[in-house]
Amino acid sequence: MNNLLPFIKKELKAYFYSPIAYIVAGVFLGLVGYFFYSSMQGFSMQAVQFSASTSEITGFNPTNVIMKGLFRSMGTVFVLLTPLITMRLIAEEKRARTMELLMTSPLSIMTIIAGKFIAALIIYSIIIMSTIYIPLTIEYFSTVSWTHVFTGYLGLLLIGMAMISVGVLCSAVTDKQVIAAVLTIGILVLFWFIGGGIGGHTENITNIMRELSLFSHFENLYSGLLDTRDIVYLLSFAVVALFLSHRVLESGRWK
Amino acid sequence: MISVNNVTKYFGDRAAVNDVSFTVNKGEILGFLGPNGAGKTTTLRIMTGFFPPSQGTVTIDGQDVFEHPYEIKKKIGYMPEHPPLYYDMSARECLSFVAEIHGLRGSAAGSAIRRVSELCGITHMLDRLTGNLSKGYRQRVGLAHALIHDPAILILDEPTSGLDPMQIIEIRELIKNLGRERTVILSSHILFEVTNVCKRVAIINNGRIVAVDTIEKLSDKFGKGKQIVLTVTRPERMDLKKLSSIDGVIDAVQDNGGRFTVSISGGDNVLERISSEVVSMQAGLIEMKHAAMTLEEIFLKTVSGG
Numbered sequence: 001m002n003n004l005l006p007f008i009k010k011e012l013k014a015y016f017y018s019p020i021a022y023i024v025a026g027v028f029l030g031l032v033g034y035f036f037y038s039s040m041q042g043f044s045m046q047a048v049q050f051s052a053s054t055s056e057i058t059g060f061n062p063t064n065v066i067m068k069g070l071f072r073s074m075g076t077v078f079v080l081l082t083p084l085i086t087m088r089l090i091a092e093e094k095r096a097r098t099m100e101l102l103m104t105s106p107l108s109i110m111t112i113i114a115g116k117f118i119a120a121l122i123i124y125s126i127i128i129m130s131t132i133y134i135p136l137t138i139e140y141f142s143t144v145s146w147t148h149v150f151t152g153y154l155g156l157l158l159i160g161m162a163m164i165s166v167g168v169l170c171s172a173v174t175d176k177q178v179i180a181a182v183l184t185i186g187i188l189v190l191f192w193f194i195g196g197g198i199g200g201h202t203e204n205i206t207n208i209m210r211e212l213s214l215f216s217h218f219e220n221l222y223s224g225l226l227d228t229r230d231i232v233y234l235l236s237f238a239v240v241a242l243f244l245s246h247r248v249l250e251s252g253r254w255k
Numbered sequence: 256m257i258s259v260n261n262v263t264k265y266f267g268d269r270a271a272v273n274d275v276s277f278t279v280n281k282g283e284i285l286g287f288l289g290p291n292g293a294g295k296t297t298t299l300r301i302m303t304g305f306f307p308p309s310q311g312t313v314t315i316d317g318q319d320v321f322e323h324p325y326e327i328k329k330k331i332g333y334m335p336e337h338p339p340l341y342y343d344m345s346a347r348e349c350l351s352f353v354a355e356i357h358g359l360r361g362s363a364a365g366s367a368i369r370r371v372s373e374l375c376g377i378t379h380m381l382d383r384l385t386g387n388l389s390k391g392y393r394q395r396v397g398l399a400h401a402l403i404h405d406p407a408i409l410i411l412d413e414p415t416s417g418l419d420p421m422q423i424i425e426i427r428e429l430i431k432n433l434g435r436e437r438t439v440i441l442s443s444h445i446l447f448e449v450t451n452v453c454k455r456v457a458i459i460n461n462g463r464i465v466a467v468d469t470i471e472k473l474s475d476k477f478g479k480g481k482q483i484v485l486t487v488t489r490p491e492r493m494d495l496k497k498l499s500s501i502d503g504v505i506d507a508v509q510d511n512g513g514r515f516t517v518s519i520s521g522g523d524n525v526l527e528r529i530s531s532e533v534v535s536m537q538a539g540l541i542e543m544k545h546a547a548m549t550l551e552e553i554f555l556k557t558v559s560g561g
């Protein structure tokens with residue numbers, strides 16, 4: 001495990017040398033910037049309408065109206081972008097046969113998986129955190145609930161961990177990046193919409209599906225509600241996927 | 256000392272390596288020979304801990320490779336058949352990554368990189384992307400990877416494949432030098448290559464070891480006492496029928512001009528009879544020697560099961 005840091009360093013280098021991370025960041029920030037712009041417009045129009053009415057409107061504040069929607073969009077956009085960040089992680093080492101170097105070096109499979117997961121999470125966090133200008137801008141013009149903002153970013157971090165671990169797993173089963181990406185998208189879309197868009201035959205099944213859904217556990221967090229059950233679920237989801245990745249690499253040696 | 260004990264490796268239900276056993280003594284350079292697909296790479300991968308054998312064990316200095324992966328992997332420098340390089344990193348970055356995962360940091364890593372790049376002759380290529388290097392230089396960077404932690408054991412899988420003749424000579428000299436204080440296992444299907452470098456060879460074919468011995472002993476075993484080469488100045492006077500009828504001679508053939516090969520069974524008395532017969536033919540006998548087989552011939556013989 002004391003080889004973890006140099007390993008993460010190498011992984012980060014690989015991200016900085018390849019265009020994919022820049023493209024993902026560019027597309028993400030462009031989309032989120034556009035969403036921010038349009039929700040600002042929407043908000044100010046509503047604000048003008050509401051100012052004419054006399055009754056108090058609950059929940060009508062910039063954090064709830066703008067940030068909540070943006071957090072949700074950021075999560076959804078990353079359902080499609082995470083696979084692009086994670087697809088090369090293990091598949092490319094297999095294709096380039098550098099896996100042979102790693103597996104014959106004094107590195108454990110655990111270090112390899114942890115290093116790759118952490119490096120991808122760092123890239124993801126950098127991209128996510130570069131949207132911090134949004135609450136800062138709102139704060140400049142109005143006021144923002146920083147606890148809600150914090151909870152929202154925590155939510156993004158946690159679903160990021162869950163999504164990246166799925167990406168690591170899919171990248172471990174193949175030596176082709178495209179296959180890894182498609183598998184990851186498939187699994188993430190399923191776990192995102194399960195219990196919501198994708199329902200069950202009965203109420204009970206739909207409820208169970210909702211419990212399994214990544215989105216429904218993200219929902220509370222981006223709405224500003226901190227619930228340990230959501231945190232525990234998302235963390236366990238990541239741990240299980242990483243554990244499976246370990247199994248995949250380990251059992252691959254025995255074939 | 257490295258010992259490979261009854262190692263078998265299945266891919267699906269095909270055994271790529273079947274009941275392979277041999278030992279490598281400390282400080283020796285062992286040639287590991289076999290035609291394409293014989294199982295060389297598979298055997299070396301098992302020895303380096305890349306994957307476990309289906310059956311059998313590999314021990315290095317008494318430690319099992321799969322029970323003590325860390326200790327073993329620190330002792331071994333392995334150069335795979337395809338040099339594992341990150342093509343979007345420079346040679347220096349690749350080397351420093353490999354140095355770091357071997358626990359070398361800071362100035363220790365720096366001096367290790369300097370040492371191996373001088374050794375492998377890549378100092379002037381260090382800042383190029385490995386993806387842009389020629390095959391020969393990629394091979395050298397791969398070798399530098401294997402040497403970075405100054406391992407006691409070097410395992411090289413076809414280190415000279417794809418190099419030009421000059422580079423082959425250079426790398427061969429380098430391996431010879433490295434072998435002075437290290438145990439080296441060198442796989443190849445080019446026999447000429449190992450004749451100069453190794454004293455002992457293991458020959459594998461179809462996943463099975465067919466011979467392990469020193470080159471001299473192997474050529475003895477397959478050559479000496481079986482074939483005699485005669486050189487005469489007047490070949491027209493040689494009577495092959497008469498030669499063949501000598502007690503102990505199996506067969507006599509003319510190779511070319513004054514050179515004849517006589518297959519015999521028996522010892523010095525047969526040789527004496529042959530020489531006196533040739534002298535009495537007045538063929539002008541100028542040379543008579545055992546036909547020492549070249550490695551190529553041994554190889555063909557063992558591989559073809561002869």
Ligand SMILES: Nc1ncnc2c1ncn2[C@@H]1O[C@H](COP(=O)(O)OP(=O)(O)OP(=O)(O)O)[C@@H](O)[C@H]1O
Binds near residue numbers: 290294
């Ligand atoms: N990962 C694998 N899966 C299935 N079969 C394999 C695998 N690796 C090797 N083989 C098979 O095992 C046999 C031995 O292969 P190996 O690579 O060890 O040969 P080699 O002696 O190194 O050959 P070469 O001189 O061509 O490098 C071959 O028939 C090969 O097709």
Ligand SMILES: [Mg+2]
Binds near residue numbers: 295296297336412
């Ligand atoms: Mg091979």
